[in-house]
Amino acid sequence: MTANFTKTARFAVGLLAFTALSAPSWAQSVNLTLLIDNGPQTVPVFEAYVAAFEVANPEISIDIETRPGGGEGDNIVKTRLATGVMADVFTYNSGSLFQAINPQQNLLPLTNEPWQANVQDSFKSVVSSGGEVYGAPYATAMGGGILYNIPIYNELDLEVPTTWDEFMANNEKIKAAGKVAVIQTYGDTWTSQLFVLADYYNVQAAVPAFAEEYTAGTAKYATTPAAMSGFERLEAVSKAGYMNEDFGAAKYSDGIRMVANGEGAHYPMLTFAIGAIAEGNPEHLADVGFFAQPGDSSNGLTTWMPDSLYIPQSTSNEEAAKKFAAFVASPEACAIRNDTVGATGPYLISGCDLPADVPPAVSDMLPYFADGGNNAPALEFLSPIKGPALEQITVEVGSGIRSAADGAALYDQDVRKQAQQLGLEGW
Known part of the structure; x- marks a missing residue:
């Protein structure tokens, strides 16, 4: 099991210790391996999950392994599945990247599990x-958009933008005040994608059938102006000089720190970062707000489903693995998550509630999910196609190495390769 528990994990052990007295007796002990990404909000949550689960199930122990995020992590997951050496339980994306790991060939179905x-x-x-x-x-559902520093907005008397022109006007005022307007962290290449991916609500608002036509191979980024806009927004921010000087080397953890303590005003990011702020910069949690990425005229939130826990067919501990899966999909686990990294968005499990004192960035997100709110799933949840090279292409566009038009055209080529691998018609 993990050697060093978080404070929350130790609390969970004490809270659930009494359950060990009534745990069922198994014929022999079982050791599970668990592979997770090394994100600053993922690790403490799973340490807490494992600590509580092991107390409630003393016949099962769990060893945690970590992997990088982004493309490097994708390759690790795919390689381990292909070679039959995947951990007994692992976490990975839902949506199009889930389809790319050949679930019917590699994973155990969980369809009929009671939970x-x-x-x-x-x-x-x-x-x-x-x-x-x-x-x-x-985990919780997420939004893709802009984290912003509330004290900077108050200092410069800025209003939350609802259009792209308003957003760029705010950036200009922030730059004129000698501050970093837009934080970028290309040292972790996956973070470079947000201006493109979080723009999908605006794409769908302009072209409602885009996802269907894109999957069929009849709509392309480079030939659909609304879809091209995400690359153009990335390029525009770069050309205007709004980014931090170290954007090429800065990491995700740097971006979280910068937006939290006011080293920068805006950080395009998924709202799971709220948990990272609560973990690493709790004194500034109330200083960070959130808004959806503005469009030319539309204003709504692009949403992401959370990552998921999976069990590979290669496991030799199926029942114990399913027992752990049932635990992480329970209200008890939701409560542990709330206590460990705080509330970061709406849960997708009945009985999982958000606490009353959610941070501002969560409060800012909830109206997009309320009745009459404006949100749409990210493209990767509406289409099985997401080219693996997007994060490298967006780094190039955001760094001024490649134009928005060239980036969109190159991404269309990358997508075509994946669509052909998936055997989709029209490609």
């Missing part, structure tokens, strides 16, 4: 293949 009755259908749809459900949610 699935409490999981929202919207989540099941993004971890399903061939009529089977393969995943268990362990």
Whole structure:
């Protein structure tokens, strides 16, 4: 098991210790291996999950392994699945990247597990293949947009923008005040994608059938002006000189720190970063707000389903692995997550509630999910196609190495390769 527990994990052990007295007796002890990404909000949550689970199930121990995020992590997951050496349980993306790991060939179905009755259908749809459900949610739904520093907005008397022109006007005022307007962290290449991916609500507002036509191979980024806009927005921010000087080397953890303590005003990011702020910069949690990426005229939120827990067919500990999956998809686990990294968005499991004192960035996100709110799933949840080279292309566009038009055209080529690998018609 993990050697060093977080404070929350130790608390969970004490809280659930009494359950060990009534745990069922198994014929022999079982050791599970668990592979997770090394994100600053993922590790403490799973340390807490494992600590509580092991106390409630003393016959099962769990060893945690970590992997990088982004493309490097994708390759590790795919390689370990292909070679039959995957951990007994692992976390990975839902949506199009889930489809790319050949779930019917590599994963155990979890369709008929009793706990699935409490999981929202919207989540099941993004971890399903061939009529089977393969995943268990362990986190909240997310929004993609802009984290912003509230004290800077107050100091410069800025209003939250609802159009791209308003956003760029705010950036100009922030730059004129001698501050970093837009934080970018290309040292972690996956973070470079947000201006493109978080723009999808605006794409769908302009071209409602884009996802269907894109999947069929009849719509392209380079030939659809609304879709091209994400690359153009990335290019515009770079050309205007709004970014931090060390954007090429800065990491995700730097971006979180910068937006939290006011070293920069805006950080394009998914809202799971709220948990990282709570973990690493809790004294500044109330200083960070959130708004959806503005469009030319539309204003709504591009949403992401959370990553999922999966069990590979290669496991030799199926029952114990399923027991752990049931735990992470339970209200008990949601409460542990709230206590460990705080609330970062709406849960997709019945009985999982948000605390009353959510941070501002969470409060800012909730109206987009309320009745009458404006949100749309990210493209990767509406289409199985997401080219693996996007993060490298957006680094080039955001760094001024490649134009927006060239970046979009190159991404269309990258997408074409993946669509052909998936055997989609029209490609």
